[in-house]
Amino acid sequence: MDITVRYFASLRDRMGRSEEQVSFDKDKVTVADLWGQISKEPMPESILVAVNMEYTDAGHELKAGDEVAFFPPVTGG
Amino acid sequence: MKVFVTKGALDPYKEIIEYERTALPAGKHGGVVSFVGTMRDFNDGEDVTAMNLDYYPGMTERHIERVCQEAMDEWDVMDTLVVHRVGEMVPTDPIVLVAVWSAHRKDSFDACRYIINYLKESAPFWKCEVTTEGKKHWVEKNSEDPGVAKRVTRKSA
Numbered sequence: 729m730d731i732t733v734r735y736f737a738s739l740r741d742r743m744g745r746s747e748e749q750v751s752f753d754k755d756k757v758t759v760a761d762l763w764g765q766i767s768k769e770p771m772p773e774s775i776l777v778a779v780n781m782e783y784t785d786a787g788h789e790l791k792a793g794d795e796v797a798f799f800p801p802v803t804g805g
Numbered sequence: 806m807k808v809f810v811t812k813g814a815l816d817p818y819k820e821i822i823e824y825e826r827t828a829l830p831a832g833k834h835g836g837v838v839s840f841v842g843t844m845r846d847f848n849d850g851e852d853v854t855a856m857n858l859d860y861y862p863g864m865t866e867r868h869i870e871r872v873c874q875e876a877m878d879e880w881d882v883m884d885t886l887v888v889h890r891v892g893e894m895v896p897t898d899p900i901v902l903v904a905v906w907s908a909h910r911k912d913s914f915d916a917c918r919y920i921i922n923y924l925k926e927s928a929p930f931w932k933c934e935v936t937t938e939g940k941k942h943w944v945e946k947n948s949e950d951p952g953v954a955k956r957v958t959r960k961s962a
Binding site (some may be wrong): 736775803 | 842857858859860861863864865867889900901911913914921922924927928929930931933944945946947957
């Protein structure tokens with residue numbers, strides 16, 4: 729299955745890209761599995777994750793076509 | 806309820822007047838409470854000369870709308886307007902407007918505080934500051950209001 733991954737702010741700078749497509753052969757894939765695919769580093773404690781624009785956790789199970797975003801704590805307002 | 810993000814200059818007081826004239830029924834509200842956030846020329850002891858605000862189109866608006874809806878469910882509020890600026894800006898520029906109309910003042914004061922606090926907590930925006938030395942750095946976290954319960958957190962797998 730194919731997943732769209734997006735990065736924002738300091739994490740985008742660190743990853744050196746803003747977006748990418750990641751494909752998996754298996755059906756059962758979590759956010760943590762996805763992070764393991766895109767980075768050799770462990771997922772930083774402060775990094776937030778959203779699937780299809782809703783906040784969620786590393787244990788969230790993904791579906792084909794999901795958009796997953798990783799970003800640092802928000803600083804708006 | 807209206808929520809939008811704008812890349813251009815933001816004139817919050819013009820937005821309030823225009824929205825009140827076009828969206829609010831005349832004579833029904835007893836007042837409007839507004840919060841206007843502006844850019845400072847300092848942060849954490851450093852002089853700041855410019856800032857770039859990044860956001861997540863779609864998710865940002867969705868989460869601000871949710872916070873406004875929660876405020877409208879909690880208090881007797883007639884209408885809300887939130888405008889947030891993104892992109893390049895300089896000190897003194899308005900960054901955000903929250904305006905709340907109600908028949909009685911307590912509801913709009915409480916709802917306005919709730920909206921700005923939870924916008925800052927949950928809406929995906931990120932500030933990148935430029936200091937007088939020309940250094941760019943991402944702001945790591947906002948100052949916290951002790952009355953705001955954390956709801957955006959991440960649990961490990």
